[in-house]
Amino acid sequence: xxxxxxxxxxxxxxxxxxxxxxxxxxxxxxxxxxxxxxxxxxxxxxxxxxxxxxxxxxxxxxxxxxxxxxxxxxxxxxxxxxxxxxxxxxxxxxxxxxxxxxxxxxxxxxxxxxxxxxxxxxxxxxxxxxxxxxxxxxxxxxxxx
Amino acid sequence: xxxxxxxxxxxxxxxxxxxxxxxxxxxxxxxxxxxxxxxxxxxxxxxxxxxxxxxxxxxxxxxxxxxxxxxxxxxxxxxxxxxxxxxxxxxxxxxxxxxxxxxxxxxxxxxxxxxxxxxxxxxxxxxxxxxxxxxxxxxxxxxxx
DNA sequence: AGATTTAGTTATCAAATGATAATTAAGAGG
DNA sequence: CCTCTTAATTATCATTTGATAACTAAATCT
Numbered sequence: 001x002x003x004x005x006x007x008x009x010x011x012x013x014x015x016x017x018x019x020x021x022x023x024x025x026x027x028x029x030x031x032x033x034x035x036x037x038x039x040x041x042x043x044x045x046x047x048x049x050x051x052x053x054x055x056x057x058x059x060x061x062x063x064x065x066x067x068x069x070x071x072x073x074x075x076x077x078x079x080x081x082x083x084x085x086x087x088x089x090x091x092x093x094x095x096x097x098x099x100x101x102x103x104x105x106x107x108x109x110x111x112x113x114x115x116x117x118x119x120x121x122x123x124x125x126x127x128x129x130x131x132x133x134x135x136x137x138x139x140x141x142x143x144x145x
Numbered sequence: 146x147x148x149x150x151x152x153x154x155x156x157x158x159x160x161x162x163x164x165x166x167x168x169x170x171x172x173x174x175x176x177x178x179x180x181x182x183x184x185x186x187x188x189x190x191x192x193x194x195x196x197x198x199x200x201x202x203x204x205x206x207x208x209x210x211x212x213x214x215x216x217x218x219x220x221x222x223x224x225x226x227x228x229x230x231x232x233x234x235x236x237x238x239x240x241x242x243x244x245x246x247x248x249x250x251x252x253x254x255x256x257x258x259x260x261x262x263x264x265x266x267x268x269x270x271x272x273x274x275x276x277x278x279x280x281x282x283x284x285x286x287x288x289x290x
Numbered sequence: 291a292g293a294t295t296t297a298g299t300t301a302t303c304a305a306a307t308g309a310t311a312a313t314t315a316a317g318a319g320g
Numbered sequence: 321c322c323t324c325t326t327a328a329t330t331a332t333c334a335t336t337t338g339a340t341a342a343c344t345a346a347a348t349c350t
Contacts, residue, residue, distance in 0.1 A: 016286035132277035141161035
């Protein structure tokens with residue numbers, strides 16, 4: 001199979017995913033946090049608990065900056081830091097109750113945009129989408145190691 | 146079908162796409178441009194010609210900021226601006242030769258990371274991925290209007 | 291025990307970004 | 321012709337971000 005053609009498809013696909021994600025998340029981000037902070041909260045929400053190191057890997061940031069942003073989120077009472085009892089250098093980050101509330105609200109907004117978007121889809125379409133997501137997630141967008 | 150479950154899948158899927166995209170594009174961005182500028186160049190590369198308005202819609206920026214960033218890219222000779230002959234308020238943005246060269250190099254880097262990632266995939270897998278991308282792109286990540 | 295690595299913090303500074311207001315110029319509609 | 325809207329620009333300022341250096345503390349290695 002032509003891997004080059006597949007790559008070109010992937011490029012325009014990821015561009016589409018980014019664009020649509022932007023559209024879906026429009027107005028979902030609360031004003032009191034920055035885009036970077038929102039991205040971090042989203043990562044925490046999806047895969048909590050999470051360590052600061054994991055955050056800076058996924059978000060492509062440096063430790064000092066991750067630390068700073070986590071402090072800001074902590075000051076805003078949106079996250080909590082838990083010390084690892086085994087390895088006392090490590091921390092685990094979770095959403096606080098307030099953080100959960102904020103993210104639930106954001107996800108609800110995103111979901112309503114999503115529902116509008118798939119409004120016209122048939123049962124058949126939905127099934128196909130679900131299977132396609134599963135395939136791509138396991139075969140292409142799997143975690144690195 | 147449970148649209149709510151599909152939505153949850155979509156959330157973790159888009160998170161994965163973002164994370165993997167980050168990994169693939171690591172080291173691909175030339176140092177002389179910022180992340181935002183790179184995103185803009187990528188959009189131009191994928192769907193040129195493009196108007197400044199389209200850019201600020203897709204990138205979720207404001208017109209003044211889009212204009213500023215395009216000026217910076219123009220000063221760096223990475224893009225060219227072409228006036229619409231019909232509607233003289235409009236512009237079309239394209240990559241300059243230098244811009245094309247830079248983006249080709251970036252895409253080559255990304256492609257090599259991509260090839261590493263799908264190294265273990267069988268013919269069958271590749272075909273499935275391609276079909277899945279097609280399905281999602283037409284049924285879910287289609288352009289808005 | 292001493293050296294090295296790992297996880298995270300603090301401080302600092304330049305640069306990039308976001309947001310807003312004011313402006314120009316060209317279309318579009320009445 | 322006049323008003324309204326659209327496309328884009330310029331200028332400005334506060335904030336956010338990125339990058340780097342120096343540091344603490346705990347774990348691991350030898």
